[in-house]
Amino acid sequence: MAExxxxxxxxSRQIPVQSVYEDxxxxxxxxxxxxxxxxxxxxxxxxxxxxLEVTDTDLMGRGLEAVxxxxxxxxxxxxxxxxxxxxxxxxxxxxxxxHFHLLGGRFxxxxxx
Numbered sequence: 568m569a570e571x572x573x574x575x576x577x578x579s580r581q582i583p584v585q586s587v588y589e590d591x592x593x594x595x596x597x598x599x600x601x602x603x604x605x606x607x608x609x610x611x612x613x614x615x616x617x618x619l620e621v622t623d624t625d626l627m628g629r630g631l632e633a634v635x636x637x638x639x640x641x642x643x644x645x646x647x648x649x650x651x652x653x654x655x656x657x658x659x660x661x662x663x664x665x666h667f668h669l670l671g672g673r674f675x676x677x678x679x680x
Contacts, residue, residue, distance in 0.1 A: 569614045574664035578612040588640050592626070593633035595669070604672025605641055605648075609634050615665040618654045634667050643671040 569575050576582045578594050587607050588595035598606040611630060615621050631650075638648050648671035653659040 569616075569664070572614055572662075572664050574608075574610045574662055574666065575614050578610060588633060588637040590633060590636075592629055595633065595637040598668070602668075603649075603670040605643060605670065607637055607641065607669040609637055609667040609669055611665055616663045617660060618652055618665055621665065630667060634669055637669055638671070641669075641671070643669075646671065 573582070577584045577596065584594070584596045586594055586596055588609070592612055593609055594612060595607050595609040598608050609630065611626065621627060634650055635644075638644050648669060651668040651670065652665070653661075653668070
């Protein structure tokens, strides 16, 4: 756990969070600043500052499985959804803890207009 990481504090329940999905390694919860009707963050409970720190490729597979289970729990699998992983400041990452954005609930054109 990184001492000042907000996501680490949420994962360890130092800060209360209403989870949408949780397993031994991952936690999913609604984004505080949603960019779509459904916007959930799926985070590993272990701290990785970004995708670039992950050396266990199996962890990423388990992360995508957590995203899939979260999408199922939210009823997004019939209509589809988007997964975004921002990496680094120029990649739009604002919290230095690896996280998947799960977005759904409307058609989202790419690139955003």
